[in-house]
Amino acid sequence: MKNILCYGDSNTWGYDPATGERFGPENRWPGVLKNELGDGFLVIEEGLNGRTTVWDDPLHGGFKNGKNYLIPCLASHKPLDLVILFLGTNDLKTRFSLTASEITSGIRALVEVICKSNAGIDEKPPKLLLVAPPLIGQVPDSSRFSEEFEGSEKKSKKLGPYFKEVTVEYDCKFLDASEVVKTSEVDGIHLDMDQHIKLGHFIAESSRDILEILK
Structure with missing residues (x-):
């Protein structure tokens, strides 16, 4: 059994923008x-x-x-083969x-927690x-x-390139x-x-590549 932790916000929880309710599992x-x-x-939903x-x-x-919950979360779900970190919004x-x-x-602080943890297989860090x-x-x-995220469109465009630099620094996938x-x-x-369905399929392919598993 391979264990995958999905650690994120409302776009991992499954918030439906039309109703404010939660999409089905x-x-x-x-x-x-x-x-x-x-x-x-x-697959562990967090x-x-x-x-x-x-x-x-x-x-x-x-x-x-x-960060406050990440450390006990890693410990409670170990051993983990893969952590998918999806935060920033x-x-x-x-x-x-x-x-x-x-x-x-x-984000770098969270990546460091994961990459220096013993939450993976054989007390090593998970992927x-x-x-x-x-x-x-x-x-x-x-x-x-609208007011809560006022002016955030331009700023959000910088996160992808910046986050990618973090993955190069810590030798993880992006x-x-x-x-x-x-x-x-x-x-x-x-x-x-x-879009949830599309993203789920894409992340499945990425997960297979990371874990070196054939379809």
Whole structure:
């Protein structure tokens, strides 16, 4: 059995931009990943709405801080063959006032935790796939996210290239989600169901390559 941890935010949790509810297990990208890989794989979903990289949310508290939960999460699910890290979108919120470089520093801190952990096979670090978030789209004025993500479109374009540099530094794998999927026209932040399915299939292929498994 190979164990894969999917660690992310609402776009891993499966937030439906049209309803605010959660997509069903088979339609969230981790569920698509599980179905695509088939028997012999345990896909662990660890998505949390509003999760940041390393920042406490002044409105919602420290439990949104991705680093605080990452360490016990790795320990509780070990041994892990692969960790898929998919964060960064919530760091773009205006209340954090972060630059793209600072957001990248947050991701680097999480990558370092994973790459220096003993959460993998034989007490070694697990393999890591870092996924840069999809570009923030046009957030309609009618969306409750419009002010929360005001001015984040331009900044989000820098995350992919910056995150890729981190993977070179730590010798792990990289995927820029913006090259595979696009955010919903409903809110400009989250993925519609068809994009979850598309991303899940793509990540399944990437996972096979990383774990050197034939289809």
